[in-house]
Amino acid sequence: MSTKDWPLWEVFIRSKQGLAHKHVGSLHAPDAEMAVENARDVYTRRNEGISIWVVESSQVFASDPSDSDAFFEPAQSKVYRHPTFYEVPEGIAHM
Secondary structure, eight states, rough: OOGSSSSSSEEEEEEOOOSSEEEEEEEOHHHHHHHHHHHHHHTTTOOOEEEEEEEEGOOOOOGGGHHHHHHHHHHHHHGGGSSGGOOOOOOOOOO
């Protein structure tokens, strides 16, 4: 397999300060192990991360942005999911 035939991988990094992994970019690699190593070399050169996820791009499935109104509309009809009905007790900060 030549390098131009390598699959594309999406790279997600969890920073030292963060709790969630964030998408930082893409790269080509022959397998998952090499993708993680390449992601480490490319995206964490200054010790920015503590965890790396790689996902083969062909395995990512996403909703179509042009369908967002119909796709996300049901959430708007569930008003009980919005925090407007809850009172925050005094003394609770940063909520």
